[in-house]
Amino acid sequence: xxxxxxxxxxxxxxxxxxxxxxxxxxxxxxxxxxxxxxxxxxxxxxxxxxxxxxxxxxxxxxxxxxxxxxxxxxxxxxxxxxxxxxxxxxxxxxxx
Amino acid sequence: xxxxxxxxxxxxxxxxxxxxxxxxxxxxxxxxxxxxxxxxxxxxxxxxxxxxxxxxxxxxxxxxxxxxxxxxxxxxxxxxxxxxxxxxxxxxxxxxxxxxxxxxxxxxxxxxxxxxxxxxxxxxxxxxxxxxxxxxxxxxxxxxxxxxxxxxxxxxxxxxxxxxxxxxxxxxxxxxxxxxxxxxxxxxxxxxxxxxxxxxxxxxxxxxxxxx
Numbered sequence: 001x002x003x004x005x006x007x008x009x010x011x012x013x014x015x016x017x018x019x020x021x022x023x024x025x026x027x028x029x030x031x032x033x034x035x036x037x038x039x040x041x042x043x044x045x046x047x048x049x050x051x052x053x054x055x056x057x058x059x060x061x062x063x064x065x066x067x068x069x070x071x072x073x074x075x076x077x078x079x080x081x082x083x084x085x086x087x088x089x090x091x092x093x094x095x096x
Numbered sequence: 097x098x099x100x101x102x103x104x105x106x107x108x109x110x111x112x113x114x115x116x117x118x119x120x121x122x123x124x125x126x127x128x129x130x131x132x133x134x135x136x137x138x139x140x141x142x143x144x145x146x147x148x149x150x151x152x153x154x155x156x157x158x159x160x161x162x163x164x165x166x167x168x169x170x171x172x173x174x175x176x177x178x179x180x181x182x183x184x185x186x187x188x189x190x191x192x193x194x195x196x197x198x199x200x201x202x203x204x205x206x207x208x209x210x211x212x213x214x215x216x217x218x219x220x221x222x223x224x225x226x227x228x229x230x231x232x233x234x235x236x237x238x239x240x241x242x243x244x245x246x247x248x249x250x251x252x253x254x255x256x257x258x259x260x261x262x263x264x265x266x267x268x269x270x271x272x273x274x275x276x277x278x279x280x281x282x283x284x285x286x287x288x289x290x291x292x293x294x295x296x297x298x299x300x301x302x303x304x305x306x307x308x
Binding site for chain 2 (some may be wrong): 004009010012013014016017019021022023024025026027029030032033034036037038042043044045046047048050051052053054065066069070073074075076077078079080081082083084085086088089090094095
């Protein structure tokens, strides 16, 4: 199979997912504002949880759990994005 | 700036969900008429890249972090309506699988960080390019500015929804949200311009795809 540009693009996305344990743990902009302005307490927990906090459940090592969560999500979104475009495309259009 | 459950009230949930659902429906019908074969892998890579990039929080001033949103990038490369669809896919997966962003706030998150960010980023980019010409430098400056403003606009919309919901008065929420995101937007601008520059160098033909 010939290597296409988007194989490299997808590999780059997976590489970013593998870097995810390096992310800053500090609260994001909205969380920080909510803490400072005293409304963080209004936040409600989700009614169900699958992979909360970007950590794959049942894995002791946090970095590994984060990487697996990131890789799983990246693959899911590639499949959804590709699949949605594939369903919606017109075969007669966009050939370059 | 994913809004969790509990921050916005029922009327805000209803209105933002309706607007987002309508935009997604229109975006799907537009994409159905205009997407070609070449858009297919780019849409997959874009969705995957945005999800992965959003995990990488970088530190900004004062014990806060920010992450790349990617809406302006998707809109510049694929057009604002496809951008909205990609962002909606990312937020739906983040909400349902990763519990990032509340279920009731999904419509608001799609509206702020999808619809508003994509359209602001796309039209500022187009405006700057049509003013300064299609040169590489003007396209990169346009990408930076479009991406920066997309973040600030999304933050302002979030502040308005918090205020309307009675969570935080506008006079408090708007300067606080805008202030932090003026800084986070610089990161967004740099990453967006860098990716556009990479695409120009390696696959300039992708910038010639019809924007939907």
